[in-house]
Amino acid sequence: MANANLQPVLDRIDADFDNSLERLFALLRIKSISADPAFTGDCKAAADHLARDIATLGFTAEVRPTAGHPAIVAKANGGSGGRPHVLFYGHYDVQPVDPLNLWHRPPFEPAVTDHADGRKIIVARGAEDDKGQLMTFVEACRAWKSVTGSLPVDITIVIEGEEEVGSKNFVPFLESNKSDLKADFALVCDTSMWDQNTPAITTALRGLVYDEVKIKAANRDLHSGIFGGGAQNPIRVLTRILGGLHDDNGHITIPGFYDGVKDLPPEILAQWKNLNLTPESFLKPIGLSIPAGEKDRLLIEQVSSRPTCDINGIVGGYTGEGSKTVIAAEASAKISFRLVEGQDPEKIRKAFRDYVTSRLPGDCKAEFVDHSSAPAIALDWNMKPLAAAKQALTDEWGKEALLIGSGASIPIVADFKRTLGLDTVLVGFGLDDDNIHSPNEKYDLKSFHKGIRSWARILAAFAEAPK
Amino acid sequence: MANANLQPVLDRIDADFDNSLERLFALLRIKSISADPAFTGDCKAAADHLARDIATLGFTAEVRPTAGHPAIVAKANGGSGGRPHVLFYGHYDVQPVDPLNLWHRPPFEPAVTDHADGRKIIVARGAEDDKGQLMTFVEACRAWKSVTGSLPVDITIVIEGEEEVGSKNFVPFLESNKSDLKADFALVCDTSMWDQNTPAITTALRGLVYDEVKIKAANRDLHSGIFGGGAQNPIRVLTRILGGLHDDNGHITIPGFYDGVKDLPPEILAQWKNLNLTPESFLKPIGLSIPAGEKDRLLIEQVSSRPTCDINGIVGGYTGEGSKTVIAAEASAKISFRLVEGQDPEKIRKAFRDYVTSRLPGDCKAEFVDHSSAPAIALDWNMKPLAAAKQALTDEWGKEALLIGSGASIPIVADFKRTLGLDTVLVGFGLDDDNIHSPNEKYDLKSFHKGIRSWARILAAFAEAPK
8 A cells, every 4th residue: 555645545434434325315315317307407406416515525516507417527636737637427317216116115215224135235216326336436535635635636527417318418518528528537437346245347348229119000099899800000010020139049130230249259258257157146136047148158248248139118009907909009119239349339220220110011100219329348458547446446355356348338438438538447336236227226335335445545546557 | 660659759869869969978078987996986977877867768777786887777667568678788988098198189078070071970988989879779768758658668778887897797797687687688789880871780799808918037127238138038028929929921820729710601701792891991091001910811801700819008118208228027918819709718818828838938927817708709690689670770771781790899798698598689880980999089970860760760660570
């Protein structure tokens, strides 16, 4: 531990942890659901709240408008010019909470409870994604400021409010705030550890294409007794088309879908095999036992290095209680594809739409909505800050930090590279059982506590590492 | 016109028509949606309202409880014992009104408006099915009573409140009220004319099996980035299974589904060909042009004499605005089968469930809900009251009444035969463009007016026909 201030900072984090938790709870109580216009005011409230809090740490913090929910830009520069300068990114918006009846407690009334296996957990929508995660960084800054009166490196914090709905307005915001967001590299805290005891830095991320398709047939809902058998049923058409997206071996059948997809280098595949991600370890906690992806691939490939297709939602016809003998006029589905290096999101979107359109029977029309897209990311495993962060994580957790690929998409990483020219270090303390995007989202109390300590160490390490 | 009272009765119907319409409107204003428990009080109100109204026509009319919404039993007997005795059946309950935003006016605020082609129409939920239809009979009785002080035949009226949800409680009600419901034959007014100018009596009805399937996989909703590719997706499973229910030629693929289904006798098929039901006449009004059923069958066979399978509703995952990268824990669909003579509803239900279960991948469970079932009906084309009714309809409409098959199910017809030993005469004045079960349900003003006149004639004809 080269930095003499680090131990007092870590002690300060431990001593102040109850207050850190209370500050996280205050943020978790704000219903900042970005997808639903009914919560627009709550999104603004979350941004205001965070900017006020960050301003108390010596940052100039501003809430800035975007074409959607506002973003926060906060800057704390030593002024010397010689220190490393990091751009930290997080998002204050959260996913919708439905189905609400499956939550064990109200999603915006955070509490620390006991997990089934005895772990202490923080339960609330956003407890992990991304309020808990971003607050690990804010609280680490608070401890440094409190103990030393300053921060070990120059820091710009940018926090957006539309990550869960595709960041459509945040990318133009980056473009138009370029000069204010200069830094040496970016930090993102929105990823997971390898397991409860093993920290990880994510160096590869899958991309995403999210599309919606609506099939329309008759000009109105029909009675299935009068028209059944004679009139086209859009739910039948939709299930037939979507039901053919995978073959019996779990491969995606869209022509050209796998174009450009490369196999893992043998040495990486060998490393991954050693990680021993098994159905027992990965699927059993969610009540499953059989990998559902391509049958000729390892489970770890299925969830991190192979492209996928999931139907995220479907609706049509009568879905209330009881029965209704209706043939609906339309039916729709939301479909997303996780992409890997080599796949072009817009080519995949077009291939999907062509696939649907070419299978439409006469009398049916298809309409599409483009929700979002992002290419896959493969970071440079040799980028300089990575080694410093890896050592700091290893020191905190007492176990060597892994460099891993993630199945999820964090499109902002590509945007940072493209708009600001920045590489990103992805460090996060989530776990696979955090229920993000689901009822009963949680964040381990240990993740929150040691996450704060991890960032305190990482900032110290960056201060001493070569830029 | 043998009955000297008939012409004054018909004149009375014409003179009193505005009042008939107002009485129908009063019934249409009651939101008697049987499927939704929120409208239980409205169902009771509709029953009370109808019983009060029918009591003014010299009937002893009672609202009687069932295990669900109440039924009405009303009796008007001449006491002579020598007259024919008919049991008239209708239902006061209506279908749900969603999607509400597609209605051009509030569904429970009836009005007479102009159809696009100039026809006057009554618009409201239940305008046809079955409030408008049942009131044609009630108003015909009113005219007879008003002109002659009595009714031409003995009449028992039974009106139920759960037809749209499968009549589950009405069948036990029939059993336990058997002695009160004795009659020579039954009349049902819940069917359609052949076209706007051609009256029809329905002598064959398709049966129905309505089932709901829910596919469950993981023990909670999952993030598609973390688990996508590795975890089973119930929407993918559901679409794959349902998408295989039909082959490329429109045949249903469930093993044994067509067992016992007979082809039409050649002479009936020849008659039906002459009816010239074309895509132009039948599908164009609903915005379609291509028969969607079995490719080797006539359109008229597809919609009336062939069994079908329709998915009436489907839902799973995120269906709100925007996008959510979720893998749902479950997905469900409502599926109904129209059956024809020779098919056993419970065998079909079991075959469907076996079909689903046999296609379930590991890690998935299927749960089923039995909504209703009814066998197909083939009535005796030579039953005596048919000839009298056919002549009366022909007299009223100036065009020979047709004996037709219907694609829809009216399960009560089988229940009358089984519980009360009664054959049924099905006369109705609906049209294919009535939008029953859909937004903007309507009943032609002409159907309502000439429907009342038709029943007045039919009652007179029954009085003179051999029992």
